[in-house]
Amino acid sequence: MYHFHVAGDYGDRSYPGNCGGNLIKDLLLYFRPGLVLDPMSGSGTCSDVCQELGIPCLDWDIHRGIDACDSQGFADAEAFDFIWAHPPYWRQKLYADDPRDLSRAPTLESFLRRYSQFIRNCARSLKPGGKLAILMGDYSDREAGFVPLTYHTKRLAFAVGLRQHGTDIIRFSHGASSSRKVYRSSFIPGLHDVCMIFEK
Numbered sequence: 001m002y003h004f005h006v007a008g009d010y011g012d013r014s015y016p017g018n019c020g021g022n023l024i025k026d027l028l029l030y031f032r033p034g035l036v037l038d039p040m041s042g043s044g045t046c047s048d049v050c051q052e053l054g055i056p057c058l059d060w061d062i063h064r065g066i067d068a069c070d071s072q073g074f075a076d077a078e079a080f081d082f083i084w085a086h087p088p089y090w091r092q093k094l095y096a097d098d099p100r101d102l103s104r105a106p107t108l109e110s111f112l113r114r115y116s117q118f119i120r121n122c123a124r125s126l127k128p129g130g131k132l133a134i135l136m137g138d139y140s141d142r143e144a145g146f147v148p149l150t151y152h153t154k155r156l157a158f159a160v161g162l163r164q165h166g167t168d169i170i171r172f173s174h175g176a177s178s179s180r181k182v183y184r185s186s187f188i189p190g191l192h193d194v195c196m197i198f199e200k
Helices: 021-030 045-053 108-125 149-159
Strands: 036-038 057-059 080-085 126-136 139-141 145-147 170-171 192-197
Touching: 021 045, 021 080, 021 192, 036 045, 045 057, 057 139, 080 108, 108 126, 108 149, 126 149, 149 192
Parallel strands: 036 057, 036 080, 080 126
Antiparallel strands: 126 192, 139 145, 170 192
């Protein structure tokens, strides 16, 4: 279980789905990577942490026109020591008007196809021994029911040859929006997400 009582002065806390930078900081201090990539950078939390720590970081985002799920993948194969990824959930929060945005996938199957390509791109871009950290959570969709995205993340990562580096990191989130929703039936609100570390 990972919990930090303050989010830290990283990124833009008003950005939809923004996560605090303390977990990223602790991971970077532990793994000590030489070059970091954040291919879904949002408001730039990972980049802010890297700047504070003096670690070189490349970051891009769909808002800047770069689709991390493109089949062409990232520019350089086996370039990065560490990749941080906090992908959007399927249609829970809409991030960009761009139809390529993962959150706008019309079906769960379409989301998973593009998510699979994203993980494949990340795997190809890691150096041997490099780490991919993905922060993801499960949730209940209004039509599809329970959506086990952590299960799918592991399934897709294993399918491209990555192995899990260690135990799941359960990140408790005070601000989880599901805790403030009113449901029609009995429901345990989702108050956490999961950081999974994979290794090439």
